[in-house]
Amino acid sequence: MNEEILINFTPQETRVAVLQQGVVQELHIERTASRGLVGNVYLGRIARILPGMQSAFIDVGLERTAFLHVADIWQPREVTQERTPERAAERPIEKILAEGQSIVVQVIKDPIGTKGARLSTQISIAGRMLVYLPQEKHIGISQRIEDEAEREALRERIARLTPADEPGGFIVRTMAENASDAEFATDIAYLKKTWADIRDKAATAAPPAALYQELSLAQRVLRDFVNPDTARIVIDSRENFQKLTAFAAEYTPAVQPLLDHYTGQRPLFDLHGIEEEIQKALARRVDLKSGGYLIMDQTEAMTTIDVNTGGFVGVRNFDDTIFKTNLEAAIAIARQLRLRNLGGIIIVDFIDMDNCEHKKAVLEEFNKALASDHTRLTVSGFTQLGLVEMTRKRTRESLAHILCETCPTCDGRGEVKTARTVAYEILRELLREARQFNAREYRVLAVPAVVDLFLDEESQSLAMLSDFIGKSISLQSEPSYAPEQYDIVLM
Secondary structure, eight states: OOEEEEEEEOSSEEEEEEEETTEEEEEEEEETTBOOOTTOEEEEEEEEEETTTTEEEEEOSSSSOEEEEGGGSOOOHHHHSSOOHHHHTTSOHHHHOOTTOEEEEEEEEOOBTTBOOEEESSOOEEOSSEEEETTOOOEEEOTTOOOHHHHHHHHHHHHHHSOTTSOOEEEEOGGGTTOOHHHHHHHHHHHHHHHHHHHHHHHHOOSSEEEEOOOOHHHHIIIIIOOTTEEEEEEOOHHHHHHHHHHHHHHOGGGGGGEEEOOOSSOHHHHTTHHHHHHHHTOSEEEOTTSOEEEEEEOSSEEEEEEEOTTOOOSSOHHHHHHHHHHHHHHHHHHHHHHHTOOEEEEEEOOOOOOHHHHHHHHHHHHHHHTTOOSOEEEEEEOTTSOEEEEEOOOSOOHHHHHOOOOTTTTTSSOOOOHHHHHHHHHHHHHHHHHHOOOSEEEEEEOHHHHHHHHTTTHHHHHHHHHHHTSEEEEEEOTTSOTTOEEEEEO
């Protein structure tokens, strides 16, 4: 599959689009003022321990204290026997940590919404071919490398390149399938030097302090995004093209020939229709080619996706119409999850199907479409209610949370009160004001729709209230007000 990666640079932000066959599959945005924290290593101070939650809040120098759960505290294998959250949690957190203690931690999940960053004490440093685990003497292989003989061969090669008496282990990444021993050796040396620098800083720094910062988005593209299908990486900034070329020459030589500097007059993202795709990725509704559509709602707890036939009527019978719509929706949903970077619990409400073979085919198509997603996910299949439950690992903010904020008018409800509802609120407020204050007159300031209602359909209600309180009530239209906004001025 032909894949292109486009990188758009401005002083304020870096934007990356991953295209397959000319269609946008992923969008990544990193702003200079608020870079992601995942992968960063800090020397923190334990601010508070919560035994009831088996958690601790760690001050690492961020705006909010970060969160460390007992299951994310690394303990030697000889203590826990087997590294599972259940076994690690057998020892209570108050017996492991103490308030005021200094601790080296790594961010495993960015701050999302009102939640602080999530931390782990098990450090891992990613390289091009390998991930270094300085606290573990273990060699693991990426699950995407499925051939057992190849997995064992890779494990033996790494073992030969690492002295048995040296601490630390490695995880072999997917892109290392065809790597040479020289490339592995270079990666190992780089990762061990990085860890040595972190330890040296931790020994002399006073908490809270940053010990290691993860690579920028553009550098992570060269390290993590490139795969055998990647045909080229297009960069629209000469300065950053030169920087990335130098970075590739030192750390990812195989990627260097793929770099291409775009010099055209038309903006790179406009040329490939990326700007339009960004706007579509923020919309609640996603139209399908057949005429059906998806409705996607992202909430604090989960993301729900509803599939509808819309204008698609099919050519045979209703069951075939539903089946074809669900098949198309399965592919579209997999793409939207990557495009919008949706994570956490995801519930998909496919159109109800009575045919078990149709259900099986839709689930197979959905899993097939999800196979190209590099983020860890699980799909539980259809529930008794006909819903598909799945989870997708959430480490960074979704696209909508990066680009948008809660609407100040509706406060995130997605709807506003009607003019009549606001008018009735004003009548109740006028009555309260009249009982509290002895004003000569009351003036109501509201949007034109509410004022027009008081002058027409609700004029009698306003007159009755004026007679009841024995005061005159005047109206003033304020076009600049939000739909639910109003003020009552005592004259």
